[in-house]
Amino acid sequence: MKILFVCVGNSCRSQMAEGIAKLYGHDAHSAGTHPAKQVSTHALTILQKKGIDISGMKPKSLDLFTPSSFDMVISMGCGVECPTIKLDQDWNLDDPVGQSIEVFERTAEAIEQRILMLE
16 A cells, blocks of 8 residues: 655654555655754654664655555544645544653554554
């Protein structure tokens, strides 16, 4: 399945979702409506612990993608509003930015559970 994960900063949740979805064989990408300058260190640590290649991961603008070319577009939550994009699901996950690695771990676990339900 070709999936686009969308959030605001594309620095935490959507990056973790992209990496975890790829781990399960999906053609996954992520983007933000207002991309941050860098991916969260905690998000990268979580992905590395799962054996996911983090090389080249960086926040990307939603403008770089054509959402209609994806099988599914998923909002991570946090009030992402994309009036010109059909969102297939909103996972409504709290943004862990600036919080402890334990919060990132719980968020990654919730993301993984949701990805497994897509299969």
